Amino acid sequence: MQAEIPDELIDLLERLSEGDLDESGRGRLAGMLSETPELRTVVKEHFLMSRALSQLERTESDFAEKTATHVAKIAAESEFGFAKKVTGKIVRQRVAKILAAVAVIILAAVPAFLLLQPEKPIVAILVRMDSEQGVVSARAVKAGEKLEETSGLMRLDFNNGAVIAVEAPAKLKVVSAMEIALDTGKLNGWCPDTAHGFKVTTASADLTDLGTSFGVTATQNGKAQFMVLDGEVEVQKGKDKMRLTQGDAVKASTRDKLSNTPFDPSDFKNTWPLAQGIYATKGAVVPANPDVPEKVALMESDDHVLVIPERRAVPFTLPLRVDIVDTGTLPGTIPEAVHVIKPKPGKHLSSFLIRYDPVGTFPDDYFKKFEGEVTFDRPIMAIATEKATLEGTDAVFAMGKWESKYRGIELDQIKNPPDSVTLSPNRRTVKVTFYAGASTDEIRVILEDRKQDL
Amino acid sequence: MPDLKEFTRVISDHHSSLRYFIQGLGVNASWVDDVAQDAFLVAYRRWEEFDEVENPGAWLRSIARNLVLNETAKRHRRQRLLDENLTTLLLDAENGAPAAGELSDFTHRQDALRQCLGRLTQKARGVIEARYFNDRNSSEIGEEFSMKPVAVRKMLFHARQTLADCLRTRVTDAG
Numbered sequence: 001m002q003a004e005i006p007d008e009l010i011d012l013l014e015r016l017s018e019g020d021l022d023e024s025g026r027g028r029l030a031g032m033l034s035e036t037p038e039l040r041t042v043v044k045e046h047f048l049m050s051r052a053l054s055q056l057e058r059t060e061s062d063f064a065e066k067t068a069t070h071v072a073k074i075a076a077e078s079e080f081g082f083a084k085k086v087t088g089k090i091v092r093q094r095v096a097k098i099l100a101a102v103a104v105i106i107l108a109a110v111p112a113f114l115l116l117q118p119e120k121p122i123v124a125i126l127v128r129m130d131s132e133q134g135v136v137s138a139r140a141v142k143a144g145e146k147l148e149e150t151s152g153l154m155r156l157d158f159n160n161g162a163v164i165a166v167e168a169p170a171k172l173k174v175v176s177a178m179e180i181a182l183d184t185g186k187l188n189g190w191c192p193d194t195a196h197g198f199k200v201t202t203a204s205a206d207l208t209d210l211g212t213s214f215g216v217t218a219t220q221n222g223k224a225q226f227m228v229l230d231g232e233v234e235v236q237k238g239k240d241k242m243r244l245t246q247g248d249a250v251k252a253s254t255r256d257k258l259s260n261t262p263f264d265p266s267d268f269k270n271t272w273p274l275a276q277g278i279y280a281t282k283g284a285v286v287p288a289n290p291d292v293p294e295k296v297a298l299m300e301s302d303d304h305v306l307v308i309p310e311r312r313a314v315p316f317t318l319p320l321r322v323d324i325v326d327t328g329t330l331p332g333t334i335p336e337a338v339h340v341i342k343p344k345p346g347k348h349l350s351s352f353l354i355r356y357d358p359v360g361t362f363p364d365d366y367f368k369k370f371e372g373e374v375t376f377d378r379p380i381m382a383i384a385t386e387k388a389t390l391e392g393t394d395a396v397f398a399m400g401k402w403e404s405k406y407r408g409i410e411l412d413q414i415k416n417p418p419d420s421v422t423l424s425p426n427r428r429t430v431k432v433t434f435y436a437g438a439s440t441d442e443i444r445v446i447l448e449d450r451k452q453d454l
Numbered sequence: 455m456p457d458l459k460e461f462t463r464v465i466s467d468h469h470s471s472l473r474y475f476i477q478g479l480g481v482n483a484s485w486v487d488d489v490a491q492d493a494f495l496v497a498y499r500r501w502e503e504f505d506e507v508e509n510p511g512a513w514l515r516s517i518a519r520n521l522v523l524n525e526t527a528k529r530h531r532r533q534r535l536l537d538e539n540l541t542t543l544l545l546d547a548e549n550g551a552p553a554a555g556e557l558s559d560f561t562h563r564q565d566a567l568r569q570c571l572g573r574l575t576q577k578a579r580g581v582i583e584a585r586y587f588n589d590r591n592s593s594e595i596g597e598e599f600s601m602k603p604v605a606v607r608k609m610l611f612h613a614r615q616t617l618a619d620c621l622r623t624r625v626t627d628a629g
Contacts, residue, residue, distance in 0.1 A: 005611075007608065010607065010608055010611040010612075011604055011607050011608070013611065014592065014607035014608075014610055014611060015592075015607065016536050016537060016540070017536065018591045018592060020591070021537075026537045026539065026540070027539070029537070029539075029540060030537070030539035030540055030543060033540065033543045033544075034543060037547060040543055040544055040546075040547040041547070043480075043540070043544065044478045044479075044544060044547075045478075045618055046611065046614055046615075047477050047478050047480065048474055048477065048478050049614040049615075049617060049618050050477075050483070050586070050614065051473070051474055051477045051483065051486070052474075052563075052564075052567055053567075053582060053585075053586040053614070053617075054483065054586045055564075056564060056567060056568070056586070056587075057586075057587050063465075063469055063487070064462050064463075064465040064466035064469055065462055067465050067469065067490070067491055067494055068458060068461050068462035068465050068494075069458075070491065071461070071491065071494050071495045071498050072455075072458055072461070072498065074495060075455070075495065075498050075499060121546070122542065122543065122546055125539070138539060139538065139539050140539045140542045140543065
């Protein structure tokens, strides 16, 4: 049976063929093919059909004769030509030609050698981020590959759905699709049902995921810390085992037993958002600080609009009422209307709140402009911007109870221009302009999970 | 070394399917002939193996496959590939032989393909012709047909899929 072909794959594939796909898109395309191997056959067939169509109106010239003559000439130059000319040449030239001949032999021999070697499976896609967390490159990673970075952030998207975000300096080995050996550095992991049992090993102790979001740090002197932000893990050192649930943390060293340590997830300020699916933020919009979900849901800031992860991998079984389904700007190119999205059995959703909520309270006439944007790792399906649609989707996505007289954004304000929300053409980035202070502003961004996010 | 006539005959028998095979691995269309030539050069140098080879097509594909594999490791030559990750994944899925029902060489089906093209809607045929006969990109095609580029790309994809299904039906009927 042919695999379901997502519209996103179609667009990425066509843009790649036109030479118009950036690194982020390339990484996304590779990720989709990695997670759904059946799609590779689809892609291959489209390459073949593209060739057939481009050749249809072209007359095939004498390729065989030309190639045979060309190949015979090159082969003769490289081998027989060398034998004729070598006499009388200076030693330097002779060495250079010998090296060239050896290179030719190796070039011919290496493929045969490689053919006999069992290739290690591709288990993940490695996405590297620059200092502003923009995607700079993406490539496949095979089991057994070692990674060593001196600076920056990177994310490993495993085929089984596990997501590991790493902050350099870091040294680690991707042992298999279900295991990372962390030598030094810090990482955040998130594992869906399909990756339960995922392991992170260190010099002093090992962590096994039991359905969770966790953080691990490892230092050169063999010390490690493990903490759970959501769900449960098991940490083991020899026969010594501890089960940790959210808000727990333990430390380990090569000499001492496992012991509890205060839960302080601030070390994961950069990796946690990346593991959650936040690729980049700009301007006044920043990720919430890492913590357990109930605390994250209530975070406040006087100076920033926070991006707050909510529920992840929620089965899409109920209709959703939302305000934005198309790309563009509200108010502006997007008309004010409520849309009902029908459920799609088998699909899963995740959501993020983008919210300004000050720590204190301000006078009724205090308003400040906040402008910024956030880019996610997967396409945005819809956005709820009004009190009614936010409350209507709370039951599905909210991590905590949230009661406020003012919810959503204001499209018609007396003292200020309207708040606005823009969904980018590639559906990955949301830009917001909030006039807030006396009031809170918030929207809920709903993303359709990829198969690997489940 | 092979006799030039014999070597030309082998190329003649296999170059078309080999070039389709190479493009199917995500090699940039403008570099497909170059990689095919490299494959024939390696074959020429390893000609002593040829007599032992039961399936020359599979032998040539294995050579080409490994040349493409080498390309994935050469970052400075990545322009030969549409994307090295994509090619790595396609290589990973490639077992050397076309799967049952898989279209692998269209050279002898050009008439059938023309007939299948005639079955597309006028708009879809126009978009296909603009892309493949006139080398236009989706933005240029969109301007001509008053479509958004994203809609053009979607139409291209689905039109190719319709053509592949049409060809498959014809192959089945002929068989």
